[in-house]
Amino acid sequence: MTAPLLIFFVLAALAVLGAISLIVQRHPIHSALSLIVVMVALAGLYLLMGAEFVAAVQIIVYGGAIMVLFVFVIMLLNAGEEERTNSSKLATYAGIPLAVAVAGFIGAAIVRSSGSLAAPAPSGALTSTKALSMLLFSEFVYPFELTSFLILVAILGAIVLAQREN
Amino acid sequence: MVPTNYYLMLSAILFGLGIVAFVFKRNIITLFMAIELMLNAVNLAFVAFSQSLGKPDGEVFVLFVIVVAAAEAAVGLGIIILTARNRRSLNVERVDLLKL
DSSP states (O other): HHHHHHHHHHHHHHHHHHHHHHHHHOOOHHHHHHHHHHHHHHHHHHHTTTTTHHHIIOOOOOOOOIIHHHHHHHHHOOOSSOOOOOOOIIIIIIIIHHHHHHHHHHHHHHTTTTSSSSSOOOOSOOOOOHHHHOOOOHHHHHHHHHHHHHHHHHEEEEHHSSOOOO | OOOOOHHHHHHHHHHHHHHHHHHOOHHHHHHHHHHHHHHHHHHHHHHHHHHHTTOOHHHHHHHHHHHHHHHHHHHHHHHHHHHHHHHHHHGGGGOOOTTO
């Protein structure tokens, strides 16, 4: 087994275990910490694929900013252990078959199309950050400007929602 | 070299686990984390295809997805704070005004 394959399996196992831990843990803060493990493992996978800018953004924005926001809200609301209620009938009879069906469809599609997928580019030779930013500011400059507007609206929305009514 | 299929399989597994978490968890904050998990799974597929095709377009999409996820988290957590203040509970079963 080559070194990249070994690194992939270690990081993939870490991500899947983190996701399972997110489901199993009953306290929201433990779920949040599990999700951080998943995100760091995914950042390692991006580095393995040679997407170093996306890996950095994943760590800074996802693992840093968004998860700090989550942990902050959990502590602000003093969220305790999840209440154990009877899982609804819809979840039991529709949820499990739905999840299995979605996973099965995606898996079948991947297996069937495995021949037509192009051979991966040699590691590290994918895209430099320079090529990525050139693309972002030329071809995708209009969506890029739109996202800045989206963030502005989100800030306004968060302020309006969170302010105390007098 | 790791085959692209492996990344896609991992992405599908993570997305499925996200669905399971979304359906079975009761805490509204944990439901939000399940959504983030699914978005991460999709990002992994984007980067894997970007690597497979040798084009950086997929990575640009990942940046956009991260921006939208950040905006969604900000607004969504505001709604969660409001809900928790009004209902004194984080259980989604208690938020059933629209239920018949």
